[in-house]
Amino acid sequence: MKNKMSFLPQEGEACPSRCPDNSAFKQQRLPAWKPQLTIAAVLSTFFLTGMFCLSVGVCLILSANSVRDFQIDYSDKCSDCSKLRENSSNWNKECHCSVNFTLNEDILGDVFMYYGLQNFYQNHRRYVISRSDAQLLGRNVN
Template identity: 40%
Template sequence: MSDNQQQKEDKTTFLHAFKQQIMKAWQPVPTLNSTIIVFAILSTIFLVFGIVLVVFTNKIIDVKVRYDTKCSTINYPQSDSGFVPAMCTVNFNVDEDMEAPVFFYYQLTNFYQNHRRYVKSKSVVQLQGNSVSYSDVSNCEPIIYYSDLRKYLYVPSNLADNDYAWPCGLIAASLFNDTFSLTGPNGPVNISDQDIAWPSDISSKYKNRDMTKQWTNVENERFMVWMRTAALPDFRKLWGRIDQNVVAGSYTIQIANNYPVDSFDGTKSFVLSTANAFGGRNSFLGISYLVMGIICFIILMVFVFKKFKQNKPKQQKEN
Protein backbone atom coordinates (compact mmCIF):
# COMPACT_ATOMS: atom_id res chain seq x y z
CA MET A 1 0.00 0.00 0.00
CA SER A 2 1.38 3.42 -1.00
CA ASP A 3 1.76 6.36 1.38
CA ASN A 4 -1.08 8.25 -0.37
CA GLN A 5 -3.45 5.33 -0.03
CA GLN A 6 -2.51 4.93 3.65
CA GLN A 7 -3.17 8.65 4.31
CA LYS A 8 -6.56 8.46 2.58
CA GLU A 9 -7.51 5.39 4.60
CA ASP A 10 -6.44 7.05 7.88
CA LYS A 11 -8.43 10.14 6.98
CA THR A 12 -11.52 8.09 6.16
CA THR A 13 -11.22 6.19 9.44
CA PHE A 14 -10.87 9.43 11.37
CA LEU A 15 -13.91 11.04 9.71
CA HIS A 16 -15.99 7.93 10.34
CA ALA A 17 -14.97 7.90 14.02
CA PHE A 18 -15.66 11.62 14.34
CA LYS A 19 -19.12 11.40 12.77
CA GLN A 20 -20.07 8.38 14.87
CA GLN A 21 -18.68 9.97 18.06
CA ILE A 22 -16.45 6.97 18.78
CA MET A 23 -13.16 8.85 18.98
CA LYS A 24 -10.77 8.07 21.79
CA ALA A 25 -11.25 10.33 24.80
CA TRP A 26 -9.70 10.75 28.19
CA GLN A 27 -12.28 9.80 30.79
CA PRO A 28 -10.68 10.21 34.20
CA VAL A 29 -12.30 8.42 37.10
CA PRO A 30 -12.04 10.59 40.22
CA THR A 31 -10.63 8.88 43.26
CA LEU A 32 -10.60 9.98 46.86
CA ASN A 33 -6.95 11.03 46.62
CA SER A 34 -7.40 13.01 43.38
CA THR A 35 -10.48 14.77 44.80
CA ILE A 36 -8.54 15.78 47.91
CA ILE A 37 -5.73 17.17 45.75
CA VAL A 38 -8.13 19.16 43.53
CA PHE A 39 -9.98 20.76 46.46
CA ALA A 40 -6.69 21.46 48.26
CA ILE A 41 -5.43 23.36 45.19
CA LEU A 42 -8.73 25.23 44.71
CA SER A 43 -9.02 26.26 48.35
CA THR A 44 -5.41 27.50 48.38
CA ILE A 45 -5.89 29.55 45.20
CA PHE A 46 -9.18 31.10 46.34
CA LEU A 47 -7.92 31.91 49.84
CA VAL A 48 -4.65 33.43 48.61
CA PHE A 49 -6.39 35.59 45.99
CA GLY A 50 -9.07 36.59 48.50
CA ILE A 51 -6.54 37.67 51.12
CA VAL A 52 -4.50 39.62 48.53
CA LEU A 53 -7.59 41.42 47.22
CA VAL A 54 -8.83 42.32 50.70
CA VAL A 55 -5.40 43.65 51.71
CA PHE A 56 -5.14 45.77 48.55
CA THR A 57 -8.71 47.04 48.98
CA ASN A 58 -8.07 48.10 52.57
CA LYS A 59 -5.10 50.19 51.42
CA ILE A 60 -7.39 52.32 49.24
CA ILE A 61 -8.31 55.66 50.83
CA ASP A 62 -11.94 56.56 50.28
CA VAL A 63 -13.63 59.79 51.44
CA LYS A 64 -17.39 59.92 50.90
CA VAL A 65 -19.64 62.90 51.74
CA ARG A 66 -23.39 63.00 51.24
CA TYR A 67 -24.48 66.49 50.19
CA ASP A 68 -28.12 66.41 49.03
CA THR A 69 -29.25 67.14 52.59
CA LYS A 70 -26.80 70.06 52.83
CA CYS A 71 -27.63 71.48 49.39
CA SER A 72 -31.39 71.24 49.41
CA THR A 73 -32.23 74.24 47.19
CA ILE A 74 -32.30 73.79 43.41
CA ASN A 75 -32.88 76.73 41.06
CA TYR A 76 -34.48 76.14 37.66
CA PRO A 77 -33.80 78.60 34.80
CA GLN A 78 -36.72 80.60 33.44
CA SER A 79 -34.92 82.21 30.49
CA ASP A 80 -31.64 82.11 28.58
CA SER A 81 -30.13 84.81 30.80
CA GLY A 82 -32.00 84.15 34.02
CA PHE A 83 -30.36 80.94 35.23
CA VAL A 84 -28.38 81.22 38.44
CA PRO A 85 -27.41 77.81 39.87
CA ALA A 86 -28.11 77.14 43.54
CA MET A 87 -24.63 77.19 45.03
CA CYS A 88 -23.80 75.58 48.35
CA THR A 89 -20.61 74.99 50.28
CA VAL A 90 -19.66 71.77 52.06
CA ASN A 91 -16.70 71.40 54.42
CA PHE A 92 -15.06 68.03 55.03
CA ASN A 93 -11.78 66.54 56.21
CA VAL A 94 -9.28 64.23 54.56
CA ASP A 95 -7.56 62.24 57.30
CA GLU A 96 -4.74 60.69 55.23
CA ASP A 97 -2.55 61.86 52.36
CA MET A 98 -3.86 60.58 49.02
CA GLU A 99 -1.34 59.95 46.25
CA ALA A 100 -2.15 61.06 42.70
CA PRO A 101 -4.11 60.25 40.70
CA VAL A 102 -7.10 60.77 42.98
CA PHE A 103 -10.47 60.02 41.41
CA PHE A 104 -13.52 62.20 42.04
CA TYR A 105 -16.88 60.40 41.79
CA TYR A 106 -20.50 61.34 42.27
CA GLN A 107 -22.75 58.69 43.77
CA LEU A 108 -26.50 58.31 43.29
CA THR A 109 -28.83 55.89 45.04
CA ASN A 110 -32.20 54.46 44.02
CA PHE A 111 -31.69 55.45 40.37
CA TYR A 112 -32.61 52.52 38.10
CA GLN A 113 -30.57 53.06 34.94
CA ASN A 114 -30.99 49.39 34.02
CA HIS A 115 -34.67 49.75 33.08
CA ARG A 116 -35.09 48.36 29.55
CA ARG A 117 -36.92 51.39 28.18
CA TYR A 118 -34.33 53.73 29.66
CA VAL A 119 -31.36 51.75 28.30
CA LYS A 120 -32.82 51.71 24.77
CA SER A 121 -33.68 55.41 24.77
CA LYS A 122 -30.80 56.79 22.68
CA SER A 123 -29.70 57.03 19.05
CA VAL A 124 -26.27 55.55 18.31
CA VAL A 125 -26.30 57.07 14.79
CA GLN A 126 -27.00 60.52 16.18
CA LEU A 127 -24.35 60.27 18.92
CA GLN A 128 -21.75 59.47 16.25
CA GLY A 129 -22.46 62.84 14.62
CA ASN A 130 -24.31 61.55 11.56
CA SER A 131 -27.43 63.06 10.01
CA VAL A 132 -30.56 61.25 11.17
CA SER A 133 -34.08 60.48 10.04
CA TYR A 134 -37.05 59.64 12.23
CA SER A 135 -36.24 55.91 12.12
CA ASP A 136 -32.77 56.66 13.54
CA VAL A 137 -34.19 58.52 16.57
CA SER A 138 -37.40 56.51 17.10
CA ASN A 139 -35.76 54.56 19.95
CA CYS A 140 -35.37 57.86 21.83
CA GLU A 141 -39.09 57.92 22.63
CA PRO A 142 -40.46 59.66 24.69
CA ILE A 143 -37.83 62.36 24.03
CA ILE A 144 -37.41 62.76 20.28
CA TYR A 145 -38.00 66.49 19.68
CA TYR A 146 -36.99 69.56 21.64
CA SER A 147 -40.63 70.01 22.57
CA ASP A 148 -40.39 66.66 24.38
CA LEU A 149 -37.11 67.58 26.06
CA ARG A 150 -38.52 70.86 27.40
CA LYS A 151 -40.91 68.87 29.59
CA TYR A 152 -37.93 67.56 31.56
CA LEU A 153 -35.28 70.29 31.56
CA TYR A 154 -34.41 73.76 30.39
CA VAL A 155 -33.53 74.13 26.68
CA PRO A 156 -32.25 77.39 25.11
CA SER A 157 -34.92 79.28 23.17
CA ASN A 158 -32.95 79.23 19.87
CA LEU A 159 -33.62 75.46 19.55
CA ALA A 160 -36.91 74.89 17.75
CA ASP A 161 -39.57 72.63 19.23
CA ASN A 162 -39.98 70.60 16.03
CA ASP A 163 -36.23 69.87 15.64
CA TYR A 164 -34.83 66.58 16.79
CA ALA A 165 -33.37 66.88 20.29
CA TRP A 166 -29.60 66.56 19.91
CA PRO A 167 -28.86 64.32 21.74
CA CYS A 168 -32.26 62.70 22.19
CA GLY A 169 -33.48 60.05 24.62
CA LEU A 170 -34.01 59.51 28.32
CA ILE A 171 -30.36 58.76 29.19
CA ALA A 172 -29.14 62.07 27.80
CA ALA A 173 -32.13 64.01 29.20
CA SER A 174 -31.34 62.76 32.74
CA LEU A 175 -27.67 63.80 32.46
CA PHE A 176 -26.09 64.50 35.85
CA ASN A 177 -25.30 68.23 35.83
CA ASP A 178 -24.08 69.16 39.31
CA THR A 179 -20.62 70.76 39.20
CA PHE A 180 -17.89 70.88 41.84
CA SER A 181 -15.06 73.26 42.75
CA LEU A 182 -12.59 71.99 45.35
CA THR A 183 -10.32 74.06 47.61
CA GLY A 184 -7.78 72.54 50.01
CA PRO A 185 -5.19 73.65 52.56
CA ASN A 186 -2.84 74.72 49.74
CA GLY A 187 -5.44 76.48 47.59
CA PRO A 188 -7.68 75.42 44.67
CA VAL A 189 -7.51 71.80 43.53
CA ASN A 190 -8.02 71.19 39.81
CA ILE A 191 -10.45 68.39 38.92
CA SER A 192 -9.80 67.45 35.29
CA ASP A 193 -12.45 65.99 32.99
CA GLN A 194 -9.82 64.37 30.74
CA ASP A 195 -9.05 60.63 30.58
CA ILE A 196 -12.15 59.61 32.54
CA ALA A 197 -14.13 57.95 29.71
CA TRP A 198 -13.38 54.74 27.86
CA PRO A 199 -10.84 55.25 25.01
CA SER A 200 -13.24 53.54 22.56
CA ASP A 201 -15.97 56.05 23.47
CA ILE A 202 -13.63 59.00 22.96
CA SER A 203 -12.26 57.82 19.62
CA SER A 204 -15.37 56.72 17.77
CA LYS A 205 -18.70 56.71 19.59
CA TYR A 206 -19.37 60.38 20.32
CA LYS A 207 -19.06 63.24 17.80
CA ASN A 208 -20.65 66.68 17.75
CA ARG A 209 -22.44 67.67 14.54
CA ASP A 210 -23.47 71.30 14.99
CA MET A 211 -23.15 72.90 18.43
CA THR A 212 -25.61 75.65 17.46
CA LYS A 213 -28.29 72.95 17.21
CA GLN A 214 -27.24 70.88 20.23
CA TRP A 215 -28.32 71.38 23.82
CA THR A 216 -25.13 69.78 25.21
CA ASN A 217 -21.66 68.75 24.11
CA VAL A 218 -21.59 64.99 23.41
CA GLU A 219 -17.78 65.00 23.16
CA ASN A 220 -17.51 65.98 26.82
CA GLU A 221 -16.13 62.97 28.69
CA ARG A 222 -18.49 63.49 31.62
CA PHE A 223 -21.37 63.04 29.17
CA MET A 224 -19.77 59.83 27.85
CA VAL A 225 -19.40 58.45 31.38
CA TRP A 226 -23.08 59.14 32.10
CA MET A 227 -24.21 57.41 28.90
CA ARG A 228 -22.72 54.10 30.10
CA THR A 229 -25.71 52.97 32.15
CA ALA A 230 -25.20 51.36 35.56
CA ALA A 231 -26.37 47.82 36.31
CA LEU A 232 -27.45 48.52 39.91
CA PRO A 233 -29.63 51.28 41.39
CA ASP A 234 -26.84 52.53 43.67
CA PHE A 235 -23.80 53.53 41.64
CA ARG A 236 -20.78 55.78 41.36
CA LYS A 237 -19.66 57.52 38.19
CA LEU A 238 -16.37 59.23 37.55
CA TRP A 239 -16.70 63.02 37.38
CA GLY A 240 -13.00 63.89 37.20
CA ARG A 241 -9.48 63.10 38.27
CA ILE A 242 -7.02 65.03 40.40
CA ASP A 243 -3.47 64.70 39.07
CA GLN A 244 -1.80 65.95 42.24
CA ASN A 245 -1.46 64.60 45.75
CA VAL A 246 -4.36 65.41 48.06
CA VAL A 247 -2.79 66.12 51.44
CA ALA A 248 -4.55 65.52 54.73
CA GLY A 249 -6.45 68.51 56.05
CA SER A 250 -9.65 70.53 55.81
CA TYR A 251 -11.30 70.99 52.43
CA THR A 252 -14.12 73.10 51.07
CA ILE A 253 -16.16 72.20 48.03
CA GLN A 254 -18.54 74.52 46.21
CA ILE A 255 -21.38 72.70 44.49
CA ALA A 256 -23.69 74.01 41.79
CA ASN A 257 -26.75 72.09 42.92
CA ASN A 258 -28.65 71.49 39.68
CA TYR A 259 -29.67 67.83 39.88
CA PRO A 260 -32.87 66.90 41.77
CA VAL A 261 -33.12 63.49 43.45
CA ASP A 262 -36.36 63.87 45.40
CA SER A 263 -38.47 62.56 42.51
CA PHE A 264 -36.96 59.07 42.83
CA ASP A 265 -36.24 59.19 46.60
CA GLY A 266 -32.52 59.13 45.94
CA THR A 267 -29.43 60.59 47.56
CA LYS A 268 -26.35 62.38 46.22
CA SER A 269 -22.78 62.08 47.46
CA PHE A 270 -19.31 62.90 46.19
CA VAL A 271 -16.38 60.56 46.72
CA LEU A 272 -12.62 61.07 46.67
CA SER A 273 -10.80 57.79 46.16
CA THR A 274 -7.41 56.38 45.26
CA ALA A 275 -6.99 53.22 43.18
CA ASN A 276 -4.60 50.33 42.71
CA ALA A 277 -3.93 47.58 40.15
CA PHE A 278 -7.32 46.02 40.95
CA GLY A 279 -9.28 49.28 40.60
CA GLY A 280 -11.11 51.27 43.27
CA ARG A 281 -12.46 50.21 46.64
CA ASN A 282 -14.63 47.14 46.17
CA SER A 283 -14.51 44.45 48.83
CA PHE A 284 -17.08 42.22 47.08
CA LEU A 285 -14.57 40.38 44.88
CA GLY A 286 -12.13 39.69 47.71
CA ILE A 287 -14.90 38.46 50.02
CA SER A 288 -16.27 36.25 47.22
CA TYR A 289 -12.87 34.58 46.81
CA LEU A 290 -12.58 34.06 50.56
CA VAL A 291 -16.06 32.52 50.76
CA MET A 292 -15.30 30.14 47.87
CA GLY A 293 -11.96 29.26 49.48
CA ILE A 294 -13.66 28.45 52.80
CA ILE A 295 -16.30 26.32 51.04
CA CYS A 296 -13.59 24.39 49.15
CA PHE A 297 -11.65 23.94 52.39
CA ILE A 298 -14.72 22.55 54.18
CA ILE A 299 -15.32 20.08 51.32
CA LEU A 300 -11.63 19.17 51.47
CA MET A 301 -11.93 18.39 55.21
CA VAL A 302 -14.96 16.19 54.52
CA PHE A 303 -13.00 14.07 52.04
CA VAL A 304 -9.93 13.95 54.33
CA PHE A 305 -12.15 12.71 57.16
CA LYS A 306 -13.65 10.12 54.82
CA LYS A 307 -10.18 8.91 53.81
CA PHE A 308 -9.16 8.72 57.48
CA LYS A 309 -12.20 6.55 58.23
CA GLN A 310 -11.37 4.23 55.33
CA ASN A 311 -7.78 3.79 56.45
CA LYS A 312 -8.68 3.13 60.09
CA PRO A 313 -10.22 -0.37 59.56
CA LYS A 314 -7.16 -1.39 57.51
CA GLN A 315 -4.84 -0.42 60.34
CA GLN A 316 -6.98 -2.35 62.84
CA LYS A 317 -6.87 -5.50 60.64
CA GLU A 318 -3.07 -5.26 60.33
CA ASN A 319 -2.78 -5.08 64.11
Protein backbone atom coordinates in the same frame (compact mmCIF):
# COMPACT_ATOMS: atom_id res chain seq x y z
CA MET B 1 -35.91 -11.74 9.95
CA LYS B 2 -35.11 -8.04 9.96
CA ASN B 3 -35.09 -6.16 13.32
CA LYS B 4 -37.62 -3.28 13.30
CA MET B 5 -35.49 -1.12 15.62
CA SER B 6 -32.33 -1.32 13.54
CA PHE B 7 -31.64 1.95 11.78
CA LEU B 8 -28.39 0.86 10.17
CA PRO B 9 -28.55 -1.36 7.17
CA GLN B 10 -27.33 -4.90 7.56
CA GLU B 11 -24.68 -6.25 5.26
CA GLY B 12 -25.93 -6.54 1.74
CA GLU B 13 -28.82 -4.10 2.23
CA ALA B 14 -29.13 -0.69 0.61
CA CYS B 15 -28.70 2.35 2.84
CA PRO B 16 -31.72 4.71 3.07
CA SER B 17 -31.09 8.33 2.10
CA ARG B 18 -30.98 9.66 5.70
CA CYS B 19 -28.82 6.90 7.10
CA PRO B 20 -25.30 7.97 8.23
CA ASP B 21 -22.22 6.17 7.01
CA ASN B 22 -21.12 3.24 9.10
CA SER B 23 -17.82 4.82 10.13
CA ALA B 24 -16.30 5.09 13.60
CA PHE B 25 -16.59 8.90 13.52
CA LYS B 26 -20.22 9.08 12.48
CA GLN B 27 -21.27 6.24 14.76
CA GLN B 28 -19.33 7.73 17.73
CA ARG B 29 -17.03 4.77 18.28
CA LEU B 30 -13.78 6.76 18.40
CA PRO B 31 -11.30 5.97 21.14
CA ALA B 32 -11.32 8.59 23.91
CA TRP B 33 -9.17 9.46 26.90
CA LYS B 34 -10.99 8.54 30.06
CA PRO B 35 -9.04 9.78 33.08
CA GLN B 36 -8.93 7.60 36.16
CA LEU B 37 -9.74 9.91 39.06
CA THR B 38 -7.92 8.79 42.17
CA ILE B 39 -8.51 10.12 45.65
CA ALA B 40 -5.03 11.69 45.79
CA ALA B 41 -5.48 13.50 42.46
CA VAL B 42 -8.94 14.82 43.32
CA LEU B 43 -7.99 15.96 46.83
CA SER B 44 -4.75 17.63 45.72
CA THR B 45 -6.57 19.49 42.94
CA PHE B 46 -9.31 20.49 45.38
CA PHE B 47 -6.88 21.83 47.98
CA LEU B 48 -4.67 23.63 45.44
CA THR B 49 -7.74 25.36 43.98
CA GLY B 50 -8.90 26.23 47.49
CA MET B 51 -5.52 27.72 48.42
CA PHE B 52 -5.48 29.81 45.24
CA CYS B 53 -9.00 31.15 45.90
CA LEU B 54 -8.12 31.83 49.55
CA SER B 55 -5.00 33.82 48.61
CA VAL B 56 -6.90 35.88 46.03
CA GLY B 57 -9.64 36.53 48.61
CA VAL B 58 -7.13 37.69 51.24
CA CYS B 59 -5.53 40.07 48.72
CA LEU B 60 -8.94 41.51 47.80
CA ILE B 61 -9.94 41.99 51.44
CA LEU B 62 -6.64 43.72 52.27
CA SER B 63 -6.97 46.10 49.31
CA ALA B 64 -10.63 46.84 50.15
CA ASN B 65 -9.73 47.64 53.76
CA SER B 66 -7.15 50.20 52.66
CA VAL B 67 -9.79 52.33 50.90
CA ARG B 68 -10.87 55.47 52.77
CA ASP B 69 -14.39 56.69 52.15
CA PHE B 70 -15.73 60.11 53.16
CA GLN B 71 -19.30 61.22 52.51
CA ILE B 72 -20.28 64.86 52.58
CA ASP B 73 -23.96 65.72 52.15
CA TYR B 74 -24.31 69.03 50.32
CA SER B 75 -28.00 68.93 49.49
CA ASP B 76 -28.97 71.48 52.16
CA LYS B 77 -26.00 73.76 51.37
CA CYS B 78 -27.03 74.27 47.74
CA SER B 79 -30.76 74.65 48.22
CA ASP B 80 -30.86 77.93 46.25
CA CYS B 81 -29.67 76.18 43.10
CA SER B 82 -32.07 73.29 43.54
CA LYS B 83 -35.01 75.67 43.99
CA LEU B 84 -33.94 77.56 40.87
CA ARG B 85 -33.81 74.33 38.84
CA GLU B 86 -37.26 73.17 39.93
CA ASN B 87 -38.73 75.41 37.25
CA SER B 88 -37.68 74.19 33.80
CA SER B 89 -37.83 77.73 32.36
CA ASN B 90 -34.70 78.62 34.39
CA TRP B 91 -32.45 76.25 32.48
CA ASN B 92 -30.20 79.02 31.13
CA LYS B 93 -29.71 80.89 34.41
CA GLU B 94 -26.37 80.36 36.09
CA CYS B 95 -26.14 79.03 39.60
CA HIS B 96 -22.89 78.23 41.38
CA CYS B 97 -22.64 76.13 44.48
CA SER B 98 -19.46 75.54 46.45
CA VAL B 99 -19.01 73.39 49.51
CA ASN B 100 -15.92 73.73 51.68
CA PHE B 101 -14.86 70.76 53.75
CA THR B 102 -11.85 69.63 55.78
CA LEU B 103 -10.67 66.05 56.16
CA ASN B 104 -9.45 64.82 59.53
CA GLU B 105 -6.65 62.68 58.11
CA ASP B 106 -4.24 62.82 55.21
CA ILE B 107 -4.93 60.74 52.12
CA LEU B 108 -1.99 58.99 50.50
CA GLY B 109 -2.05 57.92 46.87
CA ASP B 110 -4.71 58.61 44.28
CA VAL B 111 -7.90 60.42 45.26
CA PHE B 112 -11.14 59.74 43.42
CA MET B 113 -14.23 61.89 43.91
CA TYR B 114 -17.76 60.76 43.16
CA TYR B 115 -21.14 62.34 43.69
CA GLY B 116 -24.46 60.65 44.18
CA LEU B 117 -27.83 61.54 42.71
CA GLN B 118 -31.27 60.58 43.91
CA ASN B 119 -34.20 59.83 41.59
CA PHE B 120 -31.90 59.66 38.59
CA TYR B 121 -32.19 56.68 36.29
CA GLN B 122 -29.16 56.34 34.04
CA ASN B 123 -30.74 53.63 31.88
CA HIS B 124 -33.76 55.78 31.06
CA ARG B 125 -34.26 56.00 27.29
CA ARG B 126 -34.21 59.81 27.10
CA TYR B 127 -30.91 59.92 28.97
CA VAL B 128 -29.30 57.18 26.89
CA ILE B 129 -30.11 58.80 23.53
CA SER B 130 -28.89 62.20 24.75
CA ARG B 131 -25.39 60.86 25.49
CA SER B 132 -22.55 62.60 23.66
CA ASP B 133 -19.26 60.71 23.51
CA ALA B 134 -17.47 63.79 22.16
CA GLN B 135 -18.59 65.81 25.17
CA LEU B 136 -17.52 63.07 27.57
CA LEU B 137 -14.08 63.09 25.93
CA GLY B 138 -13.77 66.84 26.65
CA ARG B 139 -14.24 68.16 23.13
CA ASN B 140 -16.14 71.36 22.41
CA VAL B 141 -19.73 70.52 21.48
CA ASN B 142 -22.48 72.87 20.37
